[in-house]
Amino acid sequence: MSRLFADRLRRYEAPAPWQRELRDWLRRRGQVVTTLQAQKQQTALTSPAVRKVMMRTISALTRELAAIDRAMRALLQAHATPALQSSKGMGPIFQATSLALLPELGTLTRHQIAKLVGVAPMNRDSGQMHGKRRIRGGRGPVRVALYMATLSAVRWDPTLRAHYQQLRARGKLGKVALVSLHAEAADDRQRQAAGRIKGRGRCCDRRLKSTQLKTVAEQCRAAKRRGLPSKKWTPVG
Structure with missing residues (x-):
């Protein structure tokens, strides 16, 4: 069986050390943000004496978050070229997420990268039944970061905003139009990363x-x- 698919299967390539480090920083940032949000919500329900202790915890978490952001920006400055930072709305968090959790950027086709992210419409056909196409699967954290980045890009990028308005004028639902822009944004990052990541x-x-x-x-x-x-x-x- 392995011989039949030997020419079709891609050999596994481990992420670069800087990508693994960026992934660890990204994971730690998510933990700090979640804890910081919980601490801020709980301060309103505690007594003044306990609130003072919690405020010290919030201050420490805020300093740690700032240090994590500085470390991530340093890695992006060292390993990502301006081509990955050219689009409006695609901030450093999305850039770090795409580079750390999507190391296949630049090595796949536009259809493959859309399926890997989970923004490709998948059919639900069986016999003569043709179901509605929906997106599913893929890498959830990358898709969430892409969704938030696309929302910002639709607001600030005139080209994406015009395309979004055109899709809406054609009768597409708002979420469907955004998913279409997700796939295009993933394709843009794919083409920008092809041969443009340092190293x-x-x-x-x-x-x-x-x-x-x-x-x-x-x-x-x-x-x-x-x-x-x-x-x-x-x-x-």
């Missing part, structure tokens, strides 16, 4: 800059099929 490389074949070849992997596979000589990789600084 990765890009195919140096100048004859394969076609709009149909979305990713670096597709360019190199096409070069191999055509028998082109340029198969070297050049690092991207």
